[in-house]
């Protein structure tokens with residue numbers, strides 16, 4: 586809809602953003618139609634503590650997650666992680682899309698985390714167009730079983746720490762919407778300045 590037509594109806598304060606929302610809604614319509622496996626906030630499976638998996642069972646779930654994430658990315662051009670509850674499986678598995686391919690995390694556990702924190706406006710495939718500003722530890726030590734069945738332990742910081750914490754929380758039945766700072770939930774907020782890690786400010 587052109588800006589003038591919108592202005593006649595509701596006088597939106599910021600027309601370019603309104604067009605951005607219209608564009609995103611169209612993409613979301615396609616996600617709903619073409620990727621029916623995805624479940625959304627409100628579905629009880631997203632609230633459950635997940636079950637531990639064997640390597641064979643975990644890899645089978647990971648393969649299905651990969652298929653869904655591939656299709657999601659081809660429709661939206663975005664999406665970096667997906668956890669099993671997001672396709673209705675209450676299993677302790679998530680996958681991450683990295684530059685060099687897909688990484689699989691079975692039975693992951695955060696065993697150590699920093700006292701220092703930062704902020705990031707997180708989007709979630711299961712929260713559709715609702716963004717949540719979440720404060721999380723700056724770094725974490727993660728333990729997980731990889732696709733070869735090997736138990737690993739590694740420290741992550743920056744965006745990886747952020748991403749892994751978001752996915753790990755899914756396995757405990759927690760969404761970014763649950764962890765948002767007060768007033769930090771917004772519909773269709775696409776402010777690029779918030780799409781980076783910000784320092785916590787304490788007085």
Ligand SMILES: [Zn+2]
Nearest residue numbers: 708709710711
């Ligand atoms: Zn998510």
